[in-house]
Amino acid sequence: MKSIIRFIPLILFVLLGALLYRGLFLNPQAMPSAMIGKPLPDFELPRLKATEQMLGRDDLKGDIVLLNVWATWCIQCKYEHPYLLDIIADPRIKLYGLNFTDDRNAALRWLKQYQDPYVFSIFDEQGALGLDIGVFGAPETFVIDHTGIIRKRFAGPINDKVWQKEFLPLIDTISAEIAQGAS
Amino acid sequence: MSYAAIDFNTTKLQQLIRLLVSTLLLITFWLSNANASPVDTFEFKDEATKLRFQVLSKELRCPKCQNQNLADSNSKIAVDLRKNLYNLLQEGKSDQEIIDFMVYRYGDFVLYRPPLKKQTYVLWFGPLVILLGFLGSVIFVLRKRGKAKENELSLSTGEQESLDDILNKK
Numbered sequence: 001m002k003s004i005i006r007f008i009p010l011i012l013f014v015l016l017g018a019l020l021y022r023g024l025f026l027n028p029q030a031m032p033s034a035m036i037g038k039p040l041p042d043f044e045l046p047r048l049k050a051t052e053q054m055l056g057r058d059d060l061k062g063d064i065v066l067l068n069v070w071a072t073w074c075i076q077c078k079y080e081h082p083y084l085l086d087i088i089a090d091p092r093i094k095l096y097g098l099n100f101t102d103d104r105n106a107a108l109r110w111l112k113q114y115q116d117p118y119v120f121s122i123f124d125e126q127g128a129l130g131l132d133i134g135v136f137g138a139p140e141t142f143v144i145d146h147t148g149i150i151r152k153r154f155a156g157p158i159n160d161k162v163w164q165k166e167f168l169p170l171i172d173t174i175s176a177e178i179a180q181g182a183s
Numbered sequence: 184m185s186y187a188a189i190d191f192n193t194t195k196l197q198q199l200i201r202l203l204v205s206t207l208l209l210i211t212f213w214l215s216n217a218n219a220s221p222v223d224t225f226e227f228k229d230e231a232t233k234l235r236f237q238v239l240s241k242e243l244r245c246p247k248c249q250n251q252n253l254a255d256s257n258s259k260i261a262v263d264l265r266k267n268l269y270n271l272l273q274e275g276k277s278d279q280e281i282i283d284f285m286v287y288r289y290g291d292f293v294l295y296r297p298p299l300k301k302q303t304y305v306l307w308f309g310p311l312v313i314l315l316g317f318l319g320s321v322i323f324v325l326r327k328r329g330k331a332k333e334n335e336l337s338l339s340t341g342e343q344e345s346l347d348d349i350l351n352k353k
Contacts, residue, residue, distance in 0.1 A: 034290030134288035
């Protein structure tokens, strides 16, 4: 009995150490989105390149829709941009942009200068849709499946590694679901 | 003479340390004062709404910043959410409706007061369990110590007899 008591401080220390050690490798920025599993909310916002055209949820066509939140004030979006041009080579996905609380002229210049990877970009000047899907910064990328349900929210820039690890498995899963539903 | 010299040195050193500490304290207070909350120019419809805005913006956590509430943060999202909070209040939404609105979009993370549910039991009851554990072990140890003392003080019958013998001899 006495020998067990003697070891209690050591045991507590080891437990606390293990807890804190694990904490060193957790990413506090990685926050699960509250929107996963919920349908994409409807919206009515202009198209960035032609503001007289109003867009809604039904305009995001495609079985697997990627909605990429971007802005010219966002430095990491610039880093991400070339990778976006790469990923649209995948025929299974359609990439749409959500230009988030941005200056329209600057955004148009950006697309001209760096090429436009998006089918189209939604111009969300007030951040209304951004708020509705829980955006808290840029870049962020949402994956919406064929039934209109948000399956994933990724905060941070996409690169090859992220694409392989975070997106491709999910896209495979959804593709399999689509194939199953069709047969 | 040498004693006096040492004395002089220590007081000099003490004075220096005191000066250093007070300067540091002063700087700390001054800096924390300078770090005031951002000010928005919102016109509220009445005093009660203004008060509710202040309470809610302190209760709601900025989703982007790790540990700041909406009132304290100057990040883009916090500014936007404050504006949104203002709009919701002006529309006459209740506190609960506003909190539900935020939680629907950003999850429980935005609440500084987490709701009581299965995942948060540890958070809510953990400290109580730890406190009870410590109290329990303190009582346990104290009791044991008391018993050990009693055993030390009381003599065995053999010891008592020999003690009586010694006393009676006198």
